[in-house]
Amino acid sequence: MTQTKDADDPKTPSLLLVTGPSGAGRSTAVNALEDLGYEVIDNLPLSLLPPLLAVTHERPLALGLDVRNRDFSIDALIAVIDAVHERLGDMAQVLYLDAAEDTLLRRYSETRRRHPLAPAGPPQAGIARENEMLAPIRVRADYVVDTTKMSPHDLRAEIDSIFAPGEGRMLGVTVHSFSYKRGLPRGLDIVLDCRFLRNPHWDPKLRALDGRDQAVADYVAADDRFPTFFAKVKDLITLLLPAHKDEGRSHLSIGFGCTGGQHRSVMMAERLAASLEEDGWQVSKRHREMERRDGVGLSGKQGQGV
Structure with a gap:
């Protein structure tokens, strides 16, 4: 009482x-x-x-x-x-x-x-x-x-x-991208494998780019399996987030992995983070291999960190 x-x-x-x-x-x-x-x-x-x-x-x-x-x-x-x-x-x-x-x-x-x-x-x-x-x-x-x-x-x-009447605790969501070659990042709650999607690495024009570039995103999205995969992932996460919030969780980490952690996983992480932000969730992003390559950690810039 x-x-x-x-x-x-x-x-x-x-x-x-x-x-x-x-x-x-x-x-x-x-x-x-x-x-x-x-x-x-x-x-x-x-x-x-x-x-x-x-x-x-x-x-x-x-x-x-x-x-x-x-x-x-x-x-x-x-x-x-x-x-x-x-x-x-x-x-x-x-x-x-x-x-x-x-x-x-x-x-x-x-x-x-x-x-x-x-x-x-x-x-x-x-x-x-x-x-x-x-x-x-x-x-x-x-x-x-x-x-x-x-x-x-x-x-x-x-x-x-x-x-926080009518608002409740904000559940923080972090969406990661990573390379399976370097192992899973610590602390992930949900891991999804993107290695079945069309790989931009084999296109010489896209190889040096990453999943934050529009040309790479368009290339991955052109895979016939992408729309269904993304829709089902979004449906799953949309179902789970309120349940975890009701359970008292304050944070949830979602990871997307691919071979190099540069193209497909980054694109998926970017796309899901943007969609969740549109729905009103508090979202941050981590692109582990991009951070290793660029020599940076968490950043205040959207698309390169929190």
Whole structure:
């Protein structure tokens, strides 16, 4: 359940303090916020907060705070909350993650971690003490999320619904091209083989070009099998992307391979990336063999990197 003091306010807070008892899901929440575009800092000492806020930030800030912070105290945290509310008004908010004591105990038992407030004893004592300490913070929270019955995926979905209503987490897609001779790039989720398509390498006029050149793209697209292949690939990816997003994924990597990684795979990667961008997906491109040849890595230019 989520409680809000201003549930109808659609504005994204410029500063979000994320806290709650250990084991309630703070790490999952700040990771979800990072996927939504927040600049996340976890376990920031409270003494460093004033100089941090004195600097202009292009993205909203999400700060994870709990009893493990080096200079944590309830009085200090209350002072911080009051100060940022006075300075930023509704643009500073507090997200409090809570869970039933038996749930927190079960989570500690599963991970076999020691409770920070009971390092030499049973976690029950630390859980009870922490809940008592944090009670004044819970009262000041703008949002209280009870994670007792939530899985990590449920909590991510809840964070999305609060801080990106109607939009949700952006799933980042990277489309790669590569040469099978050099092996598969690391981290690919989906790999598709283009070696059956018409090969521009055998045309002397096209050999020195690559799949970003229109003449090469036209040559590959003239293969009778290309339209069906591309259409089926696009249908497959269009089916999978929303499913992966719903599953809580923040990124998906798709690879196209051919013999040299210069013509067919590059053309397919370019064509799919452009189509996905038209559909509104956040897409970047990597042409591994082109980057090796040109001596560059990730680039801000479309067609040569991100």
